[in-house]
Amino acid sequence: MLETIDLDKDVSKAAFQSEFPPLQQRVFELQRELRDARIPLLVLLEGWAGAGKGEAVATLAERLDPRGFKVHALFPPTPDDQARPFLWRYWMRLPERGRLAFFHRSWYWHILDAPAEKAVSSDAVAAATREIVEFERMLVRDGLVLVKLWYHLSAKEQRRRLKKMRADPFERWRVGSEAKSQRKRHERYLAAAEAMLAETDTTEVPWTIVEATDRQFRLLKTFKTVVDAMQRAVDTGAPAAPARAPRASIAVAALKAQPTLLDRVDLRRRADERKYARDLPALQIRLRELQFLTHAAGIPTVVVYEGWDAAGKGGNIRRVTELLDPRGFTVVPVAKPEGDEAVHHYLWRFWRHMPRAGFLTIFDRSWYGRVLVERVEGFATDDEWRRAYQEIREFERSLTRFGTVVVKFWLHISPDEQLRRFEERQETPYKRYKITDEDWRNREKMEVYRPAVVDMLRETSTREAPWTIVEAEDKRWARLRTLRVLCERMEQALAERSGDGSVRTKAGKKKHNKKKGKRRGRDRR
């Protein structure tokens, strides 16, 4: 494909001088129109070293309001980037609504440079390609305008340019190791580029090839492509404003009648005090050791807590973390998005908190808000929450593919138990802060939330990231259960990592050291 491109395309000076200035002016005007419509734009520039990507970015940026855009020169991933799923660094740089970003190099590094330099398996490239396609589709559906430009040069022309740049002391620093690699491994780069372009040129997010031999031609084509995309976005209008009407008017009676998987949860499960006093510290110590082992193995863990109000999430999380080394975990309480969080894709704020390899992050409520509260309260449109199931599955697969252990708990209680706990909170002075008018309002909507919960559990329970419905009518039972599931999942990940299917914790080795258990682990130093 790349070899058939006509690299001799050029444009006369006169044509350039008449066409270019209006385009530059138009980009400037469209910047404001996008801002007012709160539409984000991302232009990513890929292509051969020396093909003029840097100049194109600079020229695009030249007349723009510099307060409204950011340029990211994305060099190969740093160790910090590598400690997280590969899309993390790009998520962190996505433009806010109404703002522009230019990526000089992008996520395509992972399926172009990486395989060209033979650093990764073809399976890994295929998986990364798939993630990229899904990622881009998700962003554009959310309203991002994404322009992908490939600057193409012949090998001969590239050599000529790089030579010239190296001879100029003010240009020399721009010639990076990338250029060197491409020269040395030209055939491999070409093959990787062909494959990359073929597989990521989708209807929703197509590539634009910029024939880069002639400077004026490539600038004109760059600007035309960007202006067209911006104009189209403005004409189509911003993504539909979310419908804000709550959906509490659904025929609740009809919903009640249907038995769902939630009705099959056995809420009679109980742990008596003796069992709890014995098992809790043992499980906590086991988990602490698994924390060390996963830290050593570089395995990150993500735990999601969802559940009915007053289902005991807070106390449960506290029992899970109690004996952990606090340097290795973080608990992220999730509330309504504000500030930075409110001007990005709904998954952005969770990506932000993704644990580094070897660390543990617990989300107290999570991205599932999209298909729970946002669906029920109408903060997300029908289309938005419906496609969120797939987006969430893909998101979690990005994590698990990186090796993250993803554990999801739904803490389930009966409406009666919830009422009992609400009343208890209201009556106990030091618990009163936990209960608000909103909790009572949500309680009234329990029947409307129910189908949303059922859909969520059904749609997003995957083999790699399954839901665990925790019978939480009895808090002690629920705590033992979450601890046990978490331990098992981490053990499984360690076993898969080591390959021999077995994990030996210190506690296990010592056949459950009772004395240690009783001291509840406070003997570390």
Next chain:
Amino acid sequence: MLETIDLDKDVSKAAFQSEFPPLQQRVFELQRELRDARIPLLVLLEGWAGAGKGEAVATLAERLDPRGFKVHALFPPTPDDQARPFLWRYWMRLPERGRLAFFHRSWYWHILDAPAEKAVSSDAVAAATREIVEFERMLVRDGLVLVKLWYHLSAKEQRRRLKKMRADPFERWRVGSEAKSQRKRHERYLAAAEAMLAETDTTEVPWTIVEATDRQFRLLKTFKTVVDAMQRAVDTGAPAAPARAPRASIAVAALKAQPTLLDRVDLRRRADERKYARDLPALQIRLRELQFLTHAAGIPTVVVYEGWDAAGKGGNIRRVTELLDPRGFTVVPVAKPEGDEAVHHYLWRFWRHMPRAGFLTIFDRSWYGRVLVERVEGFATDDEWRRAYQEIREFERSLTRFGTVVVKFWLHISPDEQLRRFEERQETPYKRYKITDEDWRNREKMEVYRPAVVDMLRETSTREAPWTIVEAEDKRWARLRTLRVLCERMEQALAERSGDGSVRTKAGKKKHNKKKGKRRGRDRR
């Protein structure tokens, strides 16, 4: 001092068992009280390797609500940290209002480990010490509760412990290179610790020495110290809520009468079109080359734009950045703090955007909002904005000491010119978005803003970070002036860096290449 500490302090098991649990419960309760009072707490743990810092953090964290605290294990600075002033990494980890943070190692690394390993000059240590004292004072005045703990051990006891830890496969990983260094250079570490403790034990932020030989003793002392500090904070109450009454009632007539330095600004300065067309591109090209040179030299630049509404900040910034390589600069528009920004010290959000070595950041409005809009509108208390002058001087010195070029522009126009521009904006369709009701309201307050501006210019113009008052009645003049000042300041920094007092830009070398100037630099690739 350290040698006189009684390291044999211990506590009986019975005493521990009766005293400890209530303390642990109290920390838990106080966590909630601090949260409700929106008071942030930071406990930093320093001391000998193996003295029990990790255990102390873990025990403190054990019973807390994990959703309300974060533990930061601060290893030696990474290359990313080193590309910014040393306090940056600590700023980024400060707890939000109402939340807790534990720093396992802290900014004291820079005046303890660094000098002990002879990596820095004693001048640098003295300067860093001073910055630390200022930094801590600023934080506690803002309402942060800061507890500094030094865990002390004898060299002999340390050796014994580390040996034991290394023998245990589950503890071995905790013994870091720090322990090794301390063992090898014990005397040097001891001397550095003595000096550090002596110089940073201030009335406002004292050290607590924790005699760390006996486990129970050190845990009790840790908890008592933390509980006392938290209790004191709760008793004293949160920092006074800012007075929200605008101060527009000041006797404006009296203020008008006094001539100030603003009255001496010569607003008749003008640049004619010919001069502008000639000088602007020349200065822009010079600046672009300085961008490359400072990038190569690793010198960061911070530019602050302040000025009256409609003084032309946006257009001025655009002329400054027009020909720069956009991969090397960022423009940060500053508005009312929201989300994350609103729950931190007012300087936090600016630290967040500090450029890496070699990069340029332009702030369109800045931390000076504290002594301008926040003072005038009453968003900051009298005490807060008054002490901000010193805080800002210290903040900017942190930057300049790191080698940052700090350039500050006050764009000055007359009230008549402002009125003319407001009216023009109102009449020009594509400029109308720039003018809001608030602008008109602010205009009415111009006479109240005036003394705030005068105080700001007088109080915060330092030798390292002087203000430039830009005569902005004529936009062309103002643009040439800011560009010229910026170029001069960057050249000066380069000259100081290279030591020979001269900088050679390409443009200079070529004696102002006219052709290049006319093409306005679009010939880069």
